[in-house]
Amino acid sequence: MSALEGYRILELANERIAFAGKLLADMGADVILIEPPGGDPSRHYPPFVDDEPGADRSLWWWHYHTSKRGVVLDLDKGEDRERFKALVAGADMVLESEPGSRLADLGLDYEDLCRLREDLIHVSLTPFGRGSANANVPVTDLTIMAGAGPVWSCGYDDHALPPIRGGGNQGYHTGCHFAVMSALTALFYRAGSGQGQFIDVSMHGASNVTTEAASYSWLVANQTVQRQTGRHASVDPTGDTQMRCKDGRWVNTGVPPRYPVEFARMLEWLNELGLAEEFPEAVFLEMGAALDGQINLSKIGVDEEIAAIFGAGRSALVLIAETISAYDFFIGCQSRGLAVGVIYSPEEAFEDEHFKARGFQVEVRHEDMGRTFRYPGAPYKLPASPWAISRRAPKLGEHDAEILGALRG
């Protein structure tokens, strides 16, 4: 039995809220996606299946609307507003990201809807929160992340290069994560109390509290972090953590060896690769292996011997990286207890044996095309109430008859 089986959720189509609806639908909620006539603009976002544009061919649309059913309603028209209200009467939740005062102007805001369904949960996810002076300011994922903090912390050591927006619509995703945590919290409260409520989530706020030390360095100590290549933005500069391996691909080296056993394993690895002879600092690795306990990092600046040992650990990593592929470096380090990561492209991660073994690749049938495609799978595993893609994304108005028809009946 899915965790959210039996809950009906109405989602007003908008690119900003789409992912929240997917997260709930893939956990078994009956999510009804409501589009205006002509469809939501994101139906036309590339890429397209076989690179042929079409309202039902957008892979953006396919991804963000799995497990949902779809109907068309023109909320600017009275009769469709009545249909919407009839749907609300039978729904548990409304999810929306409508601009400014649109819902209030239509007589469809929470104050109106909770009269139709007393225990309704209404989750509003808007760029700056309801009631903001900027409620009508247009935003995109880029501008949200620029204003809310993530962009300031990402980029390169060279500050002549612009700061960077991390890819993949993560500003939208973060807003949706807060919308879903809010929705589930409210559902749990309703299960015990019978009470619904209105929840006002701010995308700008969501990314503001998703910046780790950038926010709390300021809150606690009035300090400002500065961006660095591929590693944490920091008040004080820190050492590189990315290296390019023999195959030209990158790895994140994490923290270099600190424990005696790690120095011993590095030395052993150099020997296995036949590199120990050409590594002049091997003696310091031996000294590291003989240390009594882990290196005290605060002594690196004051104790020359400790600095030499620590430096040798890092140099050994560099030498090995220059000799083998990024993947072999990742596996080699991890199997020796060092927290290192290969920097995969998304599709390389998708094809990795670990994620395959965990069942991350799932198949979704597109019966209309007579084809089956592999989709990204569950973000978490709840064995008693599993995640699943129950159906492909809906075509425009695909479920008008079965959902709106049932209202008339």
Added chain:
Amino acid sequence: MTLSEKHSSAGATTPGALAGIRICDFCGQLAGAGAAKWLAAFGAEVIRIEDPTREGRWDILRGIAPFVDERRGINLGGGFNNHNTEKYGVTIDVRSKRGKEMLAEIIRQSDCVTENFAAGVLERWGFGYEALKAIKPDIIYVSNCGFGHVGPYRAFKTWGPIVQAVSGLTFASGLPDEAPAGWGYSYMDHTGGYYMVMAILLALLHKTKTGEGQWVDLACTESALSLNGPVLLDWTVNHRPSRRDGQPDSNHSLSPPMAPHAIYPCEGDDEWVAIACRGDADWTALAGMIGETWTADPSFASLQGRMANQEALDRFVGAWTASRDKFEIQRQLRAANIPCSAVQKPQERVDNDPDTAGLWPAVTHTEMGEVRVDGIPARFSKTPWRIARSAPCLGEHNEEVFERLLGLSANDVALLRAEKVV
């Protein structure tokens, strides 16, 4: 309601949305502690269990910067205080026989056990899922570790940047032909925590309906991989890899196509502005505002043309922004209905931005005094969040919690302390 009241919950009288839920919590760092922070803010009783023999140092944030002043120590880490508000803190040496008995009794009275250790740690202490079920048959157990408890890499170690590297997120952040820029913070510690919150709440909802508990094996790398979205379908459906010429290029936008769409230099030291023209209307408005001859170049007339000539377009736009103030550009473009935002520095968005008013509640910490922390960007009409209590000092609530749950007196606790059990 004023803006400053907007996010806060001062004076709330309704019980928290999660009141009555008790969490036996081993979470630390950010990936775990951030999750339990949400639960505590909505009224769950989160009992954070730490190791007295190592003074809770498994959570390195306990004792590292930022600090409020020159004092240092395991109760003074600013990040730790930020991530552990509204929780109870107790110490139990779970390797000792008496400690195991105490822990088992706390678990028996809890709804959920949460942890983000490396795979297998709790099991080695004798508290794997089977043991937890033996103590409480309907227990919810949520483990959050980098690669999860199942699969070939289950023994591998991670922290935020490693999770981001292995899942494609680091690769997808950067300029073409440069090193990966990645994420200047542990995006996946925050976000892994969000998935942990969802998993706990989903499991609680399932238990409400069925009476059944379960073990959620959350692999942070898997949550991260699921955030690559349409790029993965472009691979599986069209066989187009994202490792290709010209990619990654994450300040630009292919899906949906937008141009100009980038981060441009402004007047001053390291000042930048983000501009996104969604279509011809935004571009026409921006071109009119700039009013220079190059804007009439026919190669920029269509979206297709602007996408194809984005490098030249960015140079022109950047030359226009470079001599202007970022907030003035933001004001002008927003007035013309063009998406635009200054790249805000921490001080600007925390102290000077009306849209974050109320988002930084102050807590009073036993040793640090009054400190502001991250709040929650959601206003609940019936069950507002509350963040008023600071993170616990090490073992701060031993007496209170052990009396309430285990019926121990202050004297009993003093003896346990002397025996180094707590």
